[in-house]
Amino acid sequence: MTDEPVIARIRLNPHSRDVQRDLRDATEMHRTMMRMVPDDLGESPRSQTGLLYRLDDTDTTSTLLVQANHLNPARLPAGYGQADIKSLAPMFAALRKGLAVRYRILLNPAKRERLPREAKGKRGRIVPLSGADADQWWLRRAADAGLHVHVLTPINMPPIRPRRQDADGMRHSLIRYDGTATVTDPDALHEAVLAGIGRGKPYGAGLLSLAPAPVA
CATH class of the missing domain: 3.30.70.1210 (Crispr-associated protein; domain 2)
Known part of the structure; x- marks a missing residue:
């Protein structure tokens, strides 16, 4: 987990049932994204940690960009996708x-x-x-x-x-x-x-x- 604003690029696994569910239902996608931020943030946890995300689709792949002050892609469901994370500071x-x-x-x-x-x-x-x-x-x-x-x-x-x-x-x-x-x-x-x-x-x-x- 990091303590500075970061962005993760997650190449989604199209064979994952969790991914398939989230692509069908934006509310489930939101819940999955919130798994990457700390627990027990009180009211408005998304706002507190600055969580934002966007799905970028191409003809062959779906990629999630996820941004937050604290982010831990290891908390995603097993097999969800490959995550590369970098700081926004530069x-x-x-x-x-x-x-x-x-x-x-x-x-x-x-x-x-x-x-x-x-x-x-x-x-x-x-x-x-x-x-x-x-x-x-x-x-x-x-x-x-x-x-x-x-x-x-x-x-x-x-x-x-x-x-x-x-x-x-x-x-x-x-x-x-x-x-x-x-x-x-x-x-x-x-x-x-x-x-x-x-x-x-x-x-x-x-x-x-x-x-x-x-x-x-």
Whole structure:
């Protein structure tokens, strides 16, 4: 177990029954990811340890990226996958204003519905955003996070609805954004990477990945 922010890249074993179960059910995936953080964290354990994760699929493999302040992949079910873990400290040390980066993030763009004036005191439901509205939502969030986005490529992903009775019943519409950006505020970006962005974090949304952009 580590005491600094780390990220694990887990190449999933497609023959594992635990993996197959988790790929079918986002709530079960969340429970499996929480096995890697310490026990007895009290209320809001995911937030306390900063756990974020994202599933990246290709034609041949499924890889989980998992980020947290404390992470122990040895606590995953036997045969779940091969995990490589590294510290986030070098990435944070490299952040500087003007740095060109490539990014990837899976998001649940949403807004709270505005109610008529006569409904004072009530809160509108959360509604998902799509298309240009979702793109603008991400551009605003990216700016707040210290990124000036140059390119954004949206990919609509399968939505998630938690299945367990005690889970949040909200349907999470997911969009993955890939692109390039320039760092405008390294401190804000550091915080955004650690805290994640947007809703749906227990179900695989919000993890912002960064890498240096190739020099033209």
